[in-house]
Each structure stands twice: as structure tokens, then as C-alpha cells.
Amino acid sequence: MAVGIAACLLLGGLFLCLAARQYRRRARWRGAVRLLAVVKSVRYQEARQRKTEINDHKSSTEATLCFTDRGRAYEERRQFPGIILAPVPGQKLPILFDRDSREWILRKEARTHWCVFTALGCLCTAAGLALLLDGFGLLAELAAYRVEAPNLAGSAVCALIGLVCGACAYACVRGLMPSLLRTAAEPVVWLLKARVLHRFEEVDAQCVGIIWRETGDEDVSYYPFFQYTVEGEQLHWFPSHRMSRKRYRPGDRYTLYRDTVTGGCALRPGAMELLSAPFSLIPIGFFLLFILSLAACAAGTLCIAAIGFARLLGA
Numbered sequence: 001m002a003v004g005i006a007a008c009l010l011l012g013g014l015f016l017c018l019a020a021r022q023y024r025r026r027a028r029w030r031g032a033v034r035l036l037a038v039v040k041s042v043r044y045q046e047a048r049q050r051k052t053e054i055n056d057h058k059s060s061t062e063a064t065l066c067f068t069d070r071g072r073a074y075e076e077r078r079q080f081p082g083i084i085l086a087p088v089p090g091q092k093l094p095i096l097f098d099r100d101s102r103e104w105i106l107r108k109e110a111r112t113h114w115c116v117f118t119a120l121g122c123l124c125t126a127a128g129l130a131l132l133l134d135g136f137g138l139l140a141e142l143a144a145y146r147v148e149a150p151n152l153a154g155s156a157v158c159a160l161i162g163l164v165c166g167a168c169a170y171a172c173v174r175g176l177m178p179s180l181l182r183t184a185a186e187p188v189v190w191l192l193k194a195r196v197l198h199r200f201e202e203v204d205a206q207c208v209g210i211i212w213r214e215t216g217d218e219d220v221s222y223y224p225f226f227q228y229t230v231e232g233e234q235l236h237w238f239p240s241h242r243m244s245r246k247r248y249r250p251g252d253r254y255t256l257y258r259d260t261v262t263g264g265c266a267l268r269p270g271a272m273e274l275l276s277a278p279f280s281l282i283p284i285g286f287f288l289l290f291i292l293s294l295a296a297c298a299a300g301t302l303c304i305a306a307i308g309f310a311r312l313l314g315a
Contacts, residue, residue, distance in 0.1 A: 005135070008128030015121030022112035029110045032096040037067040037104075039091045040075070044083055044236060046225075048209065052250035054083070054225060056213035061086035067104075069097055076104065083238070084213055084223060090263055123160070150308030159309075162302035169294035172287070180287065183241055184280040187269040193259065200257040203228050203265065207248045211238060224248035226265075228256060237265040 047058035061080045066073065074097075080086040087093060094107040130138055138153050145154025193199045205228035213221045221242035228235055237256065248254065256265045 005128050005131045008124045008131065012121045012123075012125030012128055015117045015124060019114045019117035019121055022114040022117065026110065026112045026114060029096045029098065029105060032098045032104075032110075033069065034107065035067045035069060035095050035097050035104075036092045037065040037076075037095045039087045039089050039093065040064045040066045042086065042089055042236075046083070046209070052209050054209045054211045056082045056084050056211050056223075059083050059211075063087050065093065065095075067095065067097070069099065074104075082213070083211055083225075084221075088264075089235075147304055147308075150304075150311055152312060155305045155308030155312065158301045159305035162298045162300075162305060164298075165294045165301065166298035169291050169298060172291050172294070177284075177287070177291070180284050184277060184284060186241075186266075187274050187277045190257070190266055190269055191274070193266075194257065199259050199261055200266070201260055203230065203256045203258045204253060205237070205256045205265075206253050207250050208236075209250050210245065210248070226254065226256060228265075230258070239267060 041064045043062045045060045045062065047055045049055050059082055061083055063078050063080060063086065065076050065078060067076075068074070095104050096107055096110050097104045141151045141153035142157065145151055145157075205226040207224050208227045209225040211223040211225050213223070215221050222245045223238045224243060224247070226237045228237065255268070257268060258265050
């Protein structure tokens with residue numbers, strides 16, 4: 001019991017300190033205007049391990065960003081770590097711009113989670129104080145909790161479980177589902193642009209290296225790095241998803257398909273990629289069922305908690 005009380009109070013203090021720190025960071029950009037900066041050009045600084053291998057973690061990307069405020073155009077340069085996760089030409093980045101100091105920051109860097117940390121801090125502190133004041137009575141209430149005979153402790157735990165499940169479902173939808181759908185739809189989108197919309201033009205490119213990026217314990221992702229020329233300008237491109245290490249060989253020439261509207265490039269999908277595209281919907285279906293299960297659990301437990309609180313208030 002003593003260990004649980006100490007842990008709750010310690011976590012509560014830690015979360016509240018983090019909330020205060022992030023709130024001060026957020027307050028620094030209060031009053032700044034929201035703008036969209038367009039990536040005009042990028043310059044890659046490649047850290048080559050060997051002649052044909054590029055270490056993404058040691059490389060960097062210098063991007064030139066352009067944005068306009070009150071009719072005045074600004075052009076700024078920004079260094080980004082790595083190559084794979086760096087912005088690409090034409091990409092629009094949300095920024096915050098301070099008109100007084102002429103300083104700017106990416107909106108995702110200024111976005112803080114002080115509300116979440118405050119809620120977690122208050123929750124942990126309240127749990128620690130409740131255990132400190134009447135820990136054994138609280139545990140007895142939890143053991144005696146029934147849906148048809150609710151009490152305050154059991155209803156609060158149900159509400160907490162519902163909030164956690166709802167937050168997990170939202171995180172899955174926001175963070176993982178878009179990338180899964182994008183990967184599954186890439187071959188279909190290529191066929192639509194190439195055969196129906198006729199938006200592609202063939203560009204001769206040379207593979208000038210293989211970018212490798214460590215994504216976990218003994219897990220390495222490989223991305224071919226292409227160089228091509230458009231209207232006398234030398235450009236670089238790499239696919240957004242990992243590929244086999246031996247699929248593209250540095251020094252060989254390949255054909256890229258450049259979108260005449262957006263300027264983005266793509267590789268022609270192979271026959272196996274086109275045939276396996278429908279099967280990629282199977283894991284998406286299972287993942288969707290998992291998300292729906294979390295959402296149903298969140299809705300059910302929150303409903304039970306609401307009924308319990310309503311009965312307690314009406315008693």
C-alpha cells in the first residue's frame with residue numbers, strides 16, 4: 001500500500017511539472033499567426049558509410065521554406081535531421097509566425113500536451129491522496145462494485161478505463177491507419193494516374209545510393225536514392241516506403257514517373273505488387289476490428305460509469 005501511495009504521488013508531481021514546463025513553452029508562441037510554409041527546395045547532406053550506402057541517421061536535409069504574411073514574402077532555411085523523414089519540395093508545413101520578433105516555428109514543435117499532463121497529474125495525485133486517506137476502504141468498495149449496485153470508486157475506475165480505451169482508439173486512427181491505407185492504395189493510385197488521368201511523364205534517373213535507416217532492434221529499412229534532371233535542374237527522389245536491399249543497384253539507370261501536376265515521382269509497381277494490393281486490405285480489416293473493439297469498450301465502460309454516477313447523484 002505504501003509503495004502504491006508513493007508511486008501515485010511521485011507520478012502526479014512529475015506530470016504536473018511536465019505540464020507546467022510545456023505550458024510555458026506554449027505561452028511563448030501565444031499570439032503568433034498560423035501560416036503555411038511551402039518547401040521551395042531541399043539540399044541533402046549525405047553521410048555515406050561506403051560509396052553506395054547512405055546513413056540516414058547521420059545525414060541531414062536543408063530545406064528552403066517560403067511563406068507570406070500581410071503581403072510580404074519570407075524565405076527561410078531550416079535544417080532537418082535525416083533524409084527519409086525530412087520534408088520534400090512542394091510540401092506544405094504548418095508554422096507559427098511571431099510578427100513582432102519575426103521568429104517562426106513549426107506548429108508541431110510548438111504543440112504541447114500540457115492539458116494531458118495536467119489531467120494525468122491530477123488523476124495520479126487524487127489516487128494517491130485517496131489511498132492515503134482511506135486505502136483499505138477504497139479497495140473494499142472496488143471489490144464490492146456491481147453494475148446493478150454501483151459505488152463511487154467502481155464508477156470512477158470504469159470511467160478511467162473508458163477514457164484510456166478511447167484515447168488508444170483515437171491514437172490508432174490518427175497515427176497508424178493513414179499510413180496503412182496509403183501503402184495499400186499506392187498501386188491503384190499509380191494505375192489511375194497513368195492509365196486514366198495520363199498525368200505521368202517518364203524521367204530517366206540514376207540510382208546513386210541506398211539509404212539505410214535503423215527502425216528497431218536489428219531492423220533496418222532500405223530506400224533507393226535516385227538522381228534525375230528536369231529543365232536543367234538536378235533533383236533527388238526516394239520512395240516513401242521501404243524496399244528490398246537488392247531490388248535497385250547503385251549506378252544503374254531506371255525510369256521514374258513524374259506527376260506533371262504536383263511534380264512528385266513514383267516507381268512503376270510490379271506485377272506482384274498489383275496482385276497483392278487487394279490482400280493488403282486483410283490486415284487493415286483486422287486492425288479496423290481492433291480499433292472498433294477499443295471504441296466499443298470505451299463507449300460501454302463510459303456508459304456504465306455515467307449510469308453509476310447518475311444513480312449515485314439520484315440516491
